[in-house]
Amino acid sequence: MPNHVKIKKLQVAEELYDFINSKVIPDSQVTSEEFWEGFGSLVTDLAPKNKALLNKREEIQTKIHTWNKENHDYSFDAYKEFLTDIGYLETEVSDFEITTENVDDEVAIQAGPQLVVPVNNGRYAINAANARWGSLYDALYGTDVISEENGAKKINAYNPIRGEKVIEYAKSFLDDTVPLKVGSHKDAVNYTIINEELSVELSNGKTTRILDATKFVGYKGTAGEPTALLLKNHDLHFEIQIDSTHPIGKSDSAHVKDILVESAITTIMDCEDSVAAVDAEDKVLVYSNWLGLMKGDLSTSFKKGNKTITRTLNPDREYKSPGDKAFTLSGRSLMFVRNVGHLMTSNAVLDENGNEVPEGFLDCMITSLIGKHTLLRNGTYQNSSKGSIYIVKPKMHGSEEVDFANELFDRVEDILGLERNTVKIGVMDEERRTSLNLKNCIHAVKERIVFINTGFLDRTGDEMHTSMESGPMIRKKDMKSSTWLNGYEKSNVMVGLSVGLRGKAQIGKGMWAMPELMADMIQQKGSQLHAGANTAWVPSPTAATLHALHYHQIHVKNVQQEIASNKVDFKDDILQVPVAENPNWSVEEIQAELDNNAQGILGYVVRWIELGIGCSKVPDINNVGLMEDRATLRISSQHMANWLHHDICTEEQLMEILKRMAKVVDEQNAGDPEYVPMAPDYDNSISFQAACDLVFQGYDQPSGYTEPILHRRRIEAKAKSKIKQS
Numbered sequence: 001m002p003n004h005v006k007i008k009k010l011q012v013a014e015e016l017y018d019f020i021n022s023k024v025i026p027d028s029q030v031t032s033e034e035f036w037e038g039f040g041s042l043v044t045d046l047a048p049k050n051k052a053l054l055n056k057r058e059e060i061q062t063k064i065h066t067w068n069k070e071n072h073d074y075s076f077d078a079y080k081e082f083l084t085d086i087g088y089l090e091t092e093v094s095d096f097e098i099t100t101e102n103v104d105d106e107v108a109i110q111a112g113p114q115l116v117v118p119v120n121n122g123r124y125a126i127n128a129a130n131a132r133w134g135s136l137y138d139a140l141y142g143t144d145v146i147s148e149e150n151g152a153k154k155i156n157a158y159n160p161i162r163g164e165k166v167i168e169y170a171k172s173f174l175d176d177t178v179p180l181k182v183g184s185h186k187d188a189v190n191y192t193i194i195n196e197e198l199s200v201e202l203s204n205g206k207t208t209r210i211l212d213a214t215k216f217v218g219y220k221g222t223a224g225e226p227t228a229l230l231l232k233n234h235d236l237h238f239e240i241q242i243d244s245t246h247p248i249g250k251s252d253s254a255h256v257k258d259i260l261v262e263s264a265i266t267t268i269m270d271c272e273d274s275v276a277a278v279d280a281e282d283k284v285l286v287y288s289n290w291l292g293l294m295k296g297d298l299s300t301s302f303k304k305g306n307k308t309i310t311r312t313l314n315p316d317r318e319y320k321s322p323g324d325k326a327f328t329l330s331g332r333s334l335m336f337v338r339n340v341g342h343l344m345t346s347n348a349v350l351d352e353n354g355n356e357v358p359e360g361f362l363d364c365m366i367t368s369l370i371g372k373h374t375l376l377r378n379g380t381y382q383n384s385s386k387g388s389i390y391i392v393k394p395k396m397h398g399s400e401e402v403d404f405a406n407e408l409f410d411r412v413e414d415i416l417g418l419e420r421n422t423v424k425i426g427v428m429d430e431e432r433r434t435s436l437n438l439k440n441c442i443h444a445v446k447e448r449i450v451f452i453n454t455g456f457l458d459r460t461g462d463e464m465h466t467s468m469e470s471g472p473m474i475r476k477k478d479m480k481s482s483t484w485l486n487g488y489e490k491s492n493v494m495v496g497l498s499v500g501l502r503g504k505a506q507i508g509k510g511m512w513a514m515p516e517l518m519a520d521m522i523q524q525k526g527s528q529l530h531a532g533a534n535t536a537w538v539p540s541p542t543a544a545t546l547h548a549l550h551y552h553q554i555h556v557k558n559v560q561q562e563i564a565s566n567k568v569d570f571k572d573d574i575l576q577v578p579v580a581e582n583p584n585w586s587v588e589e590i591q592a593e594l595d596n597n598a599q600g601i602l603g604y605v606v607r608w609i610e611l612g613i614g615c616s617k618v619p620d621i622n623n624v625g626l627m628e629d630r631a632t633l634r635i636s637s638q639h640m641a642n643w644l645h646h647d648i649c650t651e652e653q654l655m656e657i658l659k660r661m662a663k664v665v666d667e668q669n670a671g672d673p674e675y676v677p678m679a680p681d682y683d684n685s686i687s688f689q690a691a692c693d694l695v696f697q698g699y700d701q702p703s704g705y706t707e708p709i710l711h712r713r714r715i716e717a718k719a720k721s722k723i724k725q726s
């Protein structure tokens with residue numbers, strides 16, 4: 001346990017205390033006195049309420065378990081009546097519209113990709129902020145969007161056959177988004193600006209223009225010899241970059257060297273499910289990176305090959321309008337910060353009785369104070385040009401908990417001297433009680449809400465945990481096509497539109513969790529836009545650039561308008577529990593399901609516990625690298641716990657599988673010098689024990705969450721490694 005400093009009503013771990021006082025408080029127009037005094041009072045007043053809300057979750061869950069055990073052949077009406085009686089289904093508020101003000105265009109207007117990144121990884125976090133703009137040529141060349149057939153293999157050196165395919169794809173994109181009046185961009189030999197319009201000379205000697213001249217919005221260089229042409233389609237920009245001296249530009253008929261695409265319009269700097277932050281040391285790293293991002297001075301140096309790279313935040317991009325007026329576009333993604341939910345407490349700050357304080361309070365106080373620096377223009381760049389601080393709040397259950405978040409934000413604004421509703425909220429719709437009462441949840445934050453988002457991964461975990469007693473759940477891969485999930489996705493959009501989010505806030509959809517399968521993403525992820533989302537999550541900058549293409553193809557504003565005109569209530573669909581009606585899986589199917597879950601759990605947990613890495617790419621049993629975080633872990637562990645509970649498998653069988661898979665995971669990581677193997681000394685492997693806890697104690701975990709076990713075991717592993725070092 002680190003040393004704690006007594007300050008006002010709190011005891012604060014020394015390194016956090018020093019960090020706040022020396023790095024965050026100065027120039028914030030909040031004194032240290034005001035900060036700690038306010039924080040102490042906030043804990044005194046709100047911690048009991050937080051506890052009561054968590055107790056209510058447990059009470060409701062117990063009632064649902066009991067009812068499900070006692071009512072196997074129930075009528076749907078009786079089920080709904082029961083859920084209403086226990087306050088799980090709330091009485092819906094009357095119609096209303098959100099009134100959030102001072103929302104940046106990136107959130108309210110521009111439909112585009114949302115990138116998520118673990119904020120404690122400085123190298124990735126800076127990369128994510130800079131992913132506002134991404135090279136289309138690199139994104140295509142480096143991924144399976146361009147097939148390796150017919151000599152187009154990715155080899156060490158540049159493969160011109162692959163390069164040709166990239167250029168062909170990219171120019172088709174130009175033909176689709178900014179078509180020419182005559183001919184194709186593939187035949188362009190010269191781009192110039194004549195009379196403020198983009199003029200395109202073709203290989204046949206003719207000159208043409210783009211069909212919609214208003215899409216040409218700026219350039220760099222001179223009108224006769226532009227080096228970049230800025231185009232805008234569906235509120236998103238891209239640049240045709242021209243350079244006759246560049247290796248690619250040199251051989252291109254119009255000297256185009258790349259197409260730079262506006263990509264990650266917004267980014268979520270994550271303090272939650274993709275990070276492992278279990279004590280003051282970890283929290284200080286999280287907060288100091290957020291501070292560096294808000295002040296604009298975060299930098300990191302690392303080796304790539306034999307080069308040392310220093311990465312800093314990109315500056316704004318400078319252009320001239322067609323009429324030669326200078327203007328800039330942001331060089332960085334608009335940043336949100338995802339705080340933790342209401343569940344966990346943190347040993348970094350204790351109350352006057354020595355109890356850990358709710359970690360969500362800590363996150364809200366500190367990330368908001370850090371956010372204030374950009375409002376005061378204390379740094380190089382401003383994150384929000386509208387004076388807002390953007391916080392994502394995950395894992396809330398029902399409108400009372402959202403209302404509580406609102407109260408917390410109010411209190412924090414008062415302590416930090418921020419005007420009411422400066423701190424905006426993005427509400428993750430990722431727990432069943434929130435999905436079913438979404439209208440009420442939005443109502444509770446109607447003056448500060450800037451997004452709803454279907455976090456379908458957590459939501460799937462909650463689906464299984466809530467109805468654990470209903471029966472064995474369908475296989476994981478079948479969840480995607482299940483009635484509840486489709487109802488949930490549709491309902492989220494429908495409710496969001498009905499309360500006026502269109503043009504004011506984001507209606508977001510979930511993560512593409514297969515970072516290497518970009519061709520599949522290109523094929524499938526457009527469906528989220530067709531379903532009415534104006535943003536959707538991607539795991540990497542490359543995915544952001546490729547997903548951006550969907551927003552050029554699909555005009556989400558129009559899609560949303562159409563959906564809004566056709567009101568449907570999907571609650572009955574959401575309430576369809578995904579139990580297997582006739583669980584007659586073959587031995588092989590059961591084995592494959594369990595092997596796959598075990599491999600995912602172990603592959604993720606071992607890096608979390610031993611290395612403190614909260615988001616990993618872990619191969620599944622088909623060797624596809626999957627993005628794993630705490631939400632995917634929640635699914636896998638709850639699924640195994642559910643099948644164990646319903647005797648689809650035995651405890652011995654699971655233990656055998658976990659041990660066998662631990663060896664597989666050890667082999668997969670054999671090349672990593674920092675890796676700590678789990679086999680053969682399973683009893684002494686904290687990671688292996690953590691994985692077992694997650695499965696065998698899965699039934700009893702609050703809402704099926706994984707963080708209580710992960711935190712406990714990581715603290716244990718950190719202590720063990722400190723003893724080893726000393």
Ligand SMILES: CC(=O)SCCNC(=O)CCNC(=O)[C@H](O)C(C)(C)COP(=O)(O)OP(=O)(O)OC[C@H]1O[C@@H](n2cnc3c(N)ncnc32)[C@H](O)[C@@H]1OP(=O)(O)O
Nearest residue numbers: 116117118124127128273274457539540615616617627631
């Ligand atoms: C359910 C939910 O809550 S989802 C939200 C939580 N999930 C996330 O935040 C996903 C974040 N993504 C990631 O952490 C990573 O992409 C992973 C773990 C999935 C894969 O990481 P890796 O195996 O290291 O990826 P890979 O080796 O292919 O690529 C690494 C490169 O991509 C960059 N990169 C990868 N992901 C990101 C990201 N999210 N943001 C910024 N840069 C990224 C890295 O900076 C690195 O480039 P660099 O060498 O120039 O620094």
Ligand SMILES: O=CC(=O)O
Nearest residue numbers: 455456457458631
């Ligand atoms: O947070 C996202 C999710 O899917 O869970």
Ligand SMILES: [Mg+2]
Nearest residue numbers: 430455458631
């Ligand atoms: Mg989630």
